[in-house]
Amino acid sequence: MLVSLVVPCFNEEEILERFHERVTDEMTGLGHEFQLVYVDDGSADRTLVILQELAAADPRVRYVSFSRNFGKEAAMLAGLQHAEGDAVVIMDADLQHPPELVGRMLQEHADGYDQVIARRTRKGDRVTRTVSARAYYWLINCLVDVELVDGVGDFRLLSRRTVDAVLELTEYNRFSKGLFAWVGFRTTTFAYENAVREQGSSAWTFGKLLNYGLDGLLSFNNKPLRAALYLGMVLMSVAFAYAAWIVGFALVKGVETPGYVTLIVVVTALAGVQMVIVGVVGEYVGRIYYEVKRRPHFLVKATNTQAAPQSIREPQEFVRR
Ligand code: UDP
Ligand code: MG
Numbered sequence: 001m002l003v004s005l006v007v008p009c010f011n012e013e014e015i016l017e018r019f020h021e022r023v024t025d026e027m028t029g030l031g032h033e034f035q036l037v038y039v040d041d042g043s044a045d046r047t048l049v050i051l052q053e054l055a056a057a058d059p060r061v062r063y064v065s066f067s068r069n070f071g072k073e074a075a076m077l078a079g080l081q082h083a084e085g086d087a088v089v090i091m092d093a094d095l096q097h098p099p100e101l102v103g104r105m106l107q108e109h110a111d112g113y114d115q116v117i118a119r120r121t122r123k124g125d126r127v128t129r130t131v132s133a134r135a136y137y138w139l140i141n142c143l144v145d146v147e148l149v150d151g152v153g154d155f156r157l158l159s160r161r162t163v164d165a166v167l168e169l170t171e172y173n174r175f176s177k178g179l180f181a182w183v184g185f186r187t188t189t190f191a192y193e194n195a196v197r198e199q200g201s202s203a204w205t206f207g208k209l210l211n212y213g214l215d216g217l218l219s220f221n222n223k224p225l226r227a228a229l230y231l232g233m234v235l236m237s238v239a240f241a242y243a244a245w246i247v248g249f250a251l252v253k254g255v256e257t258p259g260y261v262t263l264i265v266v267v268t269a270l271a272g273v274q275m276v277i278v279g280v281v282g283e284y285v286g287r288i289y290y291e292v293k294r295r296p297h298f299l300v301k302a303t304n305t306q307a308a309p310q311s312i313r314e315p316q317e318f319v320r321r
Contacts, residue, residue: 003027003034003106004085008075009051010041012093016050019093024058026099030106037062037305038093039079042069048302055304062305070298073174076154077297080163082305089157097155101192105157114159114185119151120194136213143227144220146181152189156180172290172297173219175212182220218283225284228277235273 005023009016020036027034040048040063051063064078076090087109091097097118105116122130137150154176158166165183166176218224249256 001032001087002085003030003032003102004037004083004088005034005102006037006039006076006079006083006088006090007093008039008041008072008079008090009043009047009093010069010072010075011043011045011047013043013045013047013050015094016047017054019095020054020058020061022095023091023099023102024060026102030103032106035060035062035083035085037064037079037083039063039075039082040065041072041075042066042301052302052304063303064300064305065302067299067301072154073176074298076176077167077174078300080158080167082303083163086160087157088160088163090154092155096194098192101155102157104190108188108190109157109159112186113188114162115180115183115187116157117152117187117189118155119149119189119191120153120155121191122151123194140213140217143217143223144178145223146178146220148177148181148216149189151191152177159185161185171219172293172295173215173287174297175216175219178216178220214283218280219287222284224280228280231273232277235270 005027007019012019023036036058038051038054038061040051042065048063048065051061051065055061055063062082064082066075066078079090080088087106089102089105091099091102101118105118108116122133133150137148140148158180162180162183162185165185166179169179169182
């Protein structure tokens, strides 16, 4: 069995060599044939040079380097496209995903699981981040069809047929947590204690996280549109009831002039609600705009490998095995 490790790297020069050493040691111990697929996501530092050195020294190393930073989602997609393994493990380059867990993943895979997910605990995280994550997952699970679990990230093993299925999803706005959950197949999860980043700093700023969260919410289904519709219907009913009451009151008692406060409150509140709804609709239109352009997910600047052509894979592969 060939195991591929897909590793997105963005400015990881400080840790990459150590990562490579740790992972090759670990994998050698496991006794499976393996390959490493590093994706340099347009790093500005020596990441690509290090990858080229690693590749020169070790034939099991594949690398793909992007023309600029396209984001981790694109990097993972490229990695999956280039991975040839019967099982593919996606892991971060910063050693926050302990390589020791790959053995356990492979064991569970041997037991027949297509996706083996390592779920990190929130130990060592700032309280604000833990609380906001909890709130976010509660909200998102109300709003999307697939189930998303807090702490479940991209650190996981995928069987060949799962990888193929993920690669069938060619959408431009990729929210891989959701894509993996959408694909399904036999899935199992185990927890591990989160390791603190050893070197460098997380590329996730608060703004990036917020946008990522919104992407997750909006890129999965049209439930936010449905919510907007319901909200509109509720407001409309309230408005009709209120209008009926006002008209009835005016018919019985005549018109009372004051009403300035009510008027202003209603106008501004409804304007706000309308703006939000237009914003939600706009988000979907924006997504359609990006999808119809059919731009590539990334551009490759340098590589020592070739993507497996999707077209030769036959659809039967999904039911076989
Ligand atoms: N990464 C990437 N492109 C980006 C940002 C990050 O390929 O634009 C990679 C990064 O090199 C690392 C992984 O994605 O291997 C996770 O990134 P990071 O550690 O910054 O995120 P966190 O661990 O805080 O989720
Ligand atoms: Mg990290």
